[in-house]
Amino acid sequence: MTGNLILIGFMAAGKDTVAREIFARTGRACLSLDRLIELQTGRKITDIFRRYSEPYFRKIEKAALASVLDLKHIVLATGGGTVLDPQNRQRLKRMGLVVHLRAGFPALEKRLKHDRTRPLVRDRAQIRRIFLARRGKYGFADRIIDTDGQTPARIADRIIEEAGMEKSSLGPTEKIIGVRVSGRTHPVIVADGIFSRASILKPFCKSLRRGVIVTNPVVGALYLDRAVALFRNLGIELSAFILPDGERQKNLDKVRGLYDLLVRKGFTRNDCLVSLGGGVITDLVGFTAATYKRGMKLIHIPTTLLAQADAAIGGKCGVNHAAGKNLIGAFYQPDLVACDPEILLSLPDDEFRNGLAEVVKYGFIAQARLFKRLEADPGSVMERGIGLLANLVGACAQLKRRIVEQDEREEKGRREILNFGHTVGHALERCAGFKRLRHGPAVAVGMVEESRRAIRKGALSRRDGERLKKLLECFGLPTAWPVGISRLALRRYIRQDKKIRAGRIRIPMPVRVGKIKIKEVKWENFL
């Protein structure tokens, strides 16, 4: 079950408005396909039609749809013509429950008559022609809702009822964790529905007036407008800087593009940079904030489980270089981190799993209680109940806070415990090429391998090693050595590990669930 709701229908049938009404009632994130296209291309839809042809638009519309197929728990408002392409129809059907918002011609004509924003609408005859041409194309819907004479609110209520969607019932949760580093304390807020709860952020944003928010098109189409509105409520005007999606964007060219915008707008160190995205965005934005005018204000709104539980906390930031990952970086603490577990609902399953590997790591190395909570009901974790997610993110944030406060700059050997599973994991990622094996799965295999070593050395019981393996498997994470990667090749990569000094490597050695120590070994003896 994807939990997605797909709204289709002729132009002006009210898809975007109804999607927003459904959001207001259920908290379900809405994504307008047209808005996504605008963020991906940097152009308004009308502009694309004016400059190019309709077939060109349909091509980019198809690509835009293809980029969101794996999202979950969203309300997708399609364009009126999205359904013309048979493959789009198949994809929409696979994505979730398809609801046709049906409207009669007279009602549509009335709405469209004065609408100058629609590129295909010129006169009555043309509206009629398009209406007739598209008539059979909505027939693949799972449900039809007649919209004539109905308000968007009524329509939304009916859809919620027909789709059996739950209205948001959880009372607001919130937890504020103070992280004391770099001689000051900054808050990590874990709260659901953050975009409509300006009052929680207000005490921490008082001195801010303007800044830049950085995101990518998919996260932007889901959350950017709400984030900008939230900050406007707080008296902060934000300009948007949109990066294409993906790890490859985490580079100095993109940082330079962001510097250019900051310079052009005359921003000072008292203005803020806001990250809205996963670890790629938080890392890049953190690094830019650290270096622009020797440090500007920084707010993270992490949107992946990995970023909420790990990347946005602790101050490590940086970008990749052609020669390797994260080669250029800094330690720079944010002024505020706002984690909303509700945002995690739209993550594709693979991304959610990716973050779960780190959550399992936190439990295994530092908190038996967290590990047991995951073991107790892995099914509900995968179902992503908001309360449970808030607990998990909060627990990880607390653990990372403790470790970072003891060893902010990774100089005292305390922060090294976070590398559990990562010596083998990073080498596996490099051996496999970053595309084939994601970080989470690589770390999962890495943790199993490193715990096996601990068992061989008599440090960890076989039973605790089994518990780790079983939990990872429950979450659909791999635990077996990946096919096609030789241990010899892996040893070559481990030899290049930046943690090796004078032929020795300090590695985390698990002792029991929730406890780990650091051991120094000759690198040759490591694997």
Ligand SMILES: NC(=O)c1ccc[n+]([C@@H]2O[C@H](COP(=O)([O-])OP(=O)(O)OC[C@H]3O[C@@H](n4cnc5c(N)ncnc54)[C@H](O)[C@@H]3O)[C@@H](O)[C@H]2O)c1
């Ligand atoms: N600084 C640190 O301490 C630290 C720690 C761990 C990882 N990292 C870095 O983090 C990066 C990986 O982060 P990541 O796994 O978050 O990857 P990511 O930022 O690429 O996000 C993963 C994917 O999820 C999508 N996405 C993000 N939020 C979404 C949402 N709410 N709904 C739907 N889709 C959403 C993104 O568009 C992207 O395609 C790596 O570059 C890694 O080096 C940094």
Ligand SMILES: [Zn+2]
């Ligand atoms: Zn990691």
